[in-house]
Structure formats: C-alpha cells, structure tokens
Amino acid sequence: MTTPLLVIKDLHACVGDKEIIKGLSLTINKGEVHAMMGPNGAGKSSLSYVLSGKQGYEVTSGEIVFKGKNLLDMSVEERAREGVFLSLQYPVEIPGVGVSNFLKHSLNAVRKHNGEEELDTINFMKLLRSEANSLGINPEMLKRFVNVGFSGGEKKRFETLQMALLKPSFSILDEIDSGLDIDALKTVSEGVNNLRNEDNAFLLITHYQRLLSYIVPDVVHIFADGKIIKTGDKSLAIELEENGYASFLKED
C-alpha cells in the first residue's frame, strides 16, 4: 500500500486554556474525499486551523504526518507550499490589497517552492482570467481588494478560485456551501470535482447533505466534542440528515 497523504494520531489541541480537539485520529489517502459533519461548536473549524498552523491553536499531544513529513514542524506558509489549502469558513477582508496582486504572490510562492518558474504578470493574468471564467467569476472582481465588499457567495467562489490556481494536494473546505445559491453551489462543486484526481484529497466540512450529492464523498465522519465519533460511507450523511445528531451522541 502507498503511504497515506495525511495521518493524524490521537491529536489534542487547545485554544488558550480550553481543549478543543480531544483525541482525534484520521487517515486520508490520495484520491479520497472525506466529509466531516458535526454540531456547531464541535471544533471542526478549529481542526482546520490546527492543520494549517494558525497561531493560537496549540497542539498539546499527538501527531500529524503529511506526505511522510511532520506537519507540526512547518510554518503556515510552508504547509501551504507543501500543498495544504484551507478554504475558510469566513474569508478575511484585506482592504488595500488587490486580488490579482495577492494571487500572483501566492501562486509564485508555491511555484517557486515546487521548482517551477515564476509567472510574469502577463502569463499570470491569462491564467487567472481563464480560471476565473470557468468558475463564473466576473473579471471585475479581480480588480477589487481581497474579499472587500464580496457577497457571501462571491467569497466562497473566490476561495475556490484560489484552490484552482494553487492546485493543492490536500484541501480543507470549511463550509464551502454556506451562503451559496443553488447555481453557485453547482458551479463551485463542479470546480471542486474538476480538481479531484488520484493524487489529491479533500476534507469537506459541511452541515448539509446537499453538498455531498454534488461532491460525492468516499468517507463520512461525524465529529462531536473534539473527536470523530462515527465513520461511515455516504449513506451516513443521509441518515444524519434524517435523524439529526441526537441518536449518534447518545450512542457515545
């Protein structure tokens, strides 16, 4: 068997004094899509921050191995360049920083890390326009400041655009479906499906089965109180949608 893309073993993590991740283990192989569902406040977003190395989310025990390397030794930017991508639940507005300038810096940092040539402005803009076009993003948006004045749905499309440009090997999509209208949900899902291949993997955090009918997962996890309490296939999500969390939480 090939080595898994990501292995998390008995992970514990805190924010301040508060333990939020409480003994989580998870293995994700290349080519897989995992969905993670769980009640509000369970710690799903926190897990995504721990994986991307955000300051303030401190791992107290356990390990995370990504592509055979210790992820916890890496800075935020190193993880990103290695292929970890987090589509944020609430993308951050950065007034004064232009979208294309930001994306050019980002893409070239990743390309450089991969030993590829950095793109000049002309070639970068060509690529950007074509990726934006296939995600139904208005080119006017590329002239604006990062996330400033974007609608909820536009922000999510913009996160997807970044993923499409960077082609990460592991993408965590934290509620990529929130705030999307039905058409946008389709476009964004198509965008994600187009990126799926045998070498990358996805972790979809969502509250709704609907997303999973567009992006069909291989594995579904139920996450509550800082850990995974049940794992199954896509039928688990359907069951969950019908019965809610109550029956699973009781079992525990």
Place this chain on the structure above:
Amino acid sequence: MKESSLIKNVDLFLDDKPSVYALRDRAKKCLFDYGFPTKKNENWKYTDVKEILIRDFDINQKQCDGECCCKNKAEDSYFIEFCFCAGTLHVEDFVLPEGVNVIPLPLMLYEGEYKKYLFNAFDLKKHPFACLNGMYLEQGLCIIVDKGIKVDVPLLIKYKNTKSDNIQMNIHNVVVLEKNANLSIVEEFYSKVDNSYLLNIVNEIYLKENSELNHYKIQKESKKAYHIALNALKIYEKAKYKQYYVSNGAKISRNENEINLEAKDALAEIYSAYKVSKDMLSDITTNVNHNVLETSSNQYAKAVLEDGAKAVFQGKVYIAKDAVKSVGNQLHKALYLDGDAELCCKPQLEIYADDVKCSHGASCGEIDEEQLFYLTSRGIAKDVAVKLITDAHLNEIYSLIEDEVIREKFII
C-alpha cells in the same frame, strides 16, 4: 545663542550687494537672537535636534557628483526636470513652456524683481532652521507661472546627494502661481544608503486667486541623513494647495508646513504616507492659520512604525476670530509592526470663531493577525505578507494621486 558648528563663515555670491547682504543678515540676526530650537520650544518638543547642531557639516561648495541628469527636458521625459546635485543647482539653461518662468535664485537675487517673495510667507523668528537657510541664501529656484497658464507637464525637482558626505545643503525655493494658473511640482529627494548630511530646505509658495498647485514630495534618503524642510504658504481666494508626501524617513526628518489661508475659499490639503524604521525619527508638523472666513484645511497622515522608530505628528489648526464657517480636519492613523515604536501625536485646535467645523482624530493598530494568517496560508512568506498589509495601509494615500506616473513614484 549657543554655538553651533553649523554656522560657518563662507563667501556667498552677491554678498557685496547691500540688498542681498541685508536679507542674509536679517536671517542671521534672527537666528542669533532666538537661537536653535530646544525641547523647551513647544513646536520642537518631541524632536530633539541636538545631534544635528553638534555636527560639523561643511557648507557645500558646488561639488557635483558627476551623475547629474543635466537636461531639464529630455525628449521622452514625462517631466520638466531640474536637479540639485549635492545641494547645487546643476542646469541653468531651461527650456520651458509658455508662461512658465524659472529663475535660479542667484539670478533672482541679482535682478531683485521677485525679492519681495523672500522671507514673506513665514515669520523668521518662529523658524530657526529657515534662518540658518536664509543666512546661506544662494541655492534655489524661483518658479513663476503667469496669469491663466495651466501647465500640463509636471515639474520634477530632484535633490540628490549620492557622493558627498558630511555636508550641509541649504536650498530656498520660491513658487508663485498667478491668478488662474495651475501647476504640479514633484520634489524627489534621494541619496546613498549611508551618507550623512543636513538638507535644509525652505519652499515659499504663493498661490494667487483661483490658482491650483499639486505639490508631491518623495523622500527616499539615507538612514543617516538629516532632513529639515519648511513649506510656507500664502493661499489667496479660491486657490487650492494639495500636498502629497511620502517618506521612508531619515535619521531625523522634519516636514513642516506653515499654511496661511488668506482669503475666502482658500483650501489646503496635506496627505502624508510614511514609514519609520529603527533609530529614525520622522516629524510632520503642520500649522494652518485660517485667517479669514470660509477657508478649509485637511490633514491626513498614515504611518507604518517599525520597532524602535519614533514618529511625531503635530497638527495645529488656528481659526481667527473672523474666520467663521471654516473647516479644519486632521487625522492620523498608525500601524505598528511588532516591537516598540514611539508615536507623539499632538493635535491642537485654537478656535476663536463661532460656527466652524473642526475635527481631529488618531488611531493606532497592529498588523491584523487574521489578515496575516490568510496571506501566509496561501504560501506567501511572512515578511512579504507584512509588506502587502503595510503597503495597503499607505496605499490609501497613494490612491488619492490621480497622475499614474507620479503615483508609481510614491511606492516605497
């Protein structure tokens, strides 16, 4: 007055002409009577110039660094260029548009016609470094734009000092816009990374009725330079002055504006964007005198302060008894990078009239961690991410500049 090694005995052009000698002597007497500023001087409370006064800076005697761009209008140039090289005006043979007159200061002193504009926009007693400048009155430009002339080519005045070390340069410019005239002036200061010198510059600016001046000042100087500037203005009816200033500092840098709004509907706006690094001091001091009714002023500054930097922002708005319906605003926003920086922000409102609109505000913040996370989580190195965020902070000022070529020059 305490001795200062900045005061030298030198032979100056036209010292034998009584009227010129009298001007220099007036400035000298004033300096000797009132002295260099100390921290007791309200206007210089936060900026200690002691270390400048003890420096034995030579008066520069016309050494050019040989790298001058001596043409004032190269074929393909966007600007009409003038160059002060190590403090000395290098070209004296100008090709100028109709209605624009540029006279080197020595010639102006010799002819005497425009002498009324010297030491007239400010009070020598209140500006000791301008007195020092006046003692050495010799280098400078006098720019006169005739009535109704709208100049569409910006003037670029370069002040460069790439070779000389340990010198003092005193430059005195006069700008006069006659009725209905328009002009843009770009002042660009640059030097080597580590040469030390004093650049002491005075600009006296007179904006007659309904004229408009855009004044751009770009300061990219040595970390060991001392830069003392006074922009003194008299602005008349419906005339507009806009200053855009960008600086990445000097050992001590002071950009002082003394603005007199002399007639109804006169307007002055001062926009500053500056970065200050470790062991540097940047001082922006503005004094706006609303002398008559219905005049407006606006001061807006944005700063990026690194560890160990010091910034001083003094903004005084004086509204005379009769200056009703005047508007005076000032705002300073600082962004601290990690570590300690010192910011002395002193807004001052002195209002003697009723029915005026005045405001002042200051804010300071640190780099937003969420923004920094977002950028780095896309693979961008932390220092690059910090630069993107600080540039964005200053960009709000640059974005006010309509001329793209000039705006490009502002990015520091």
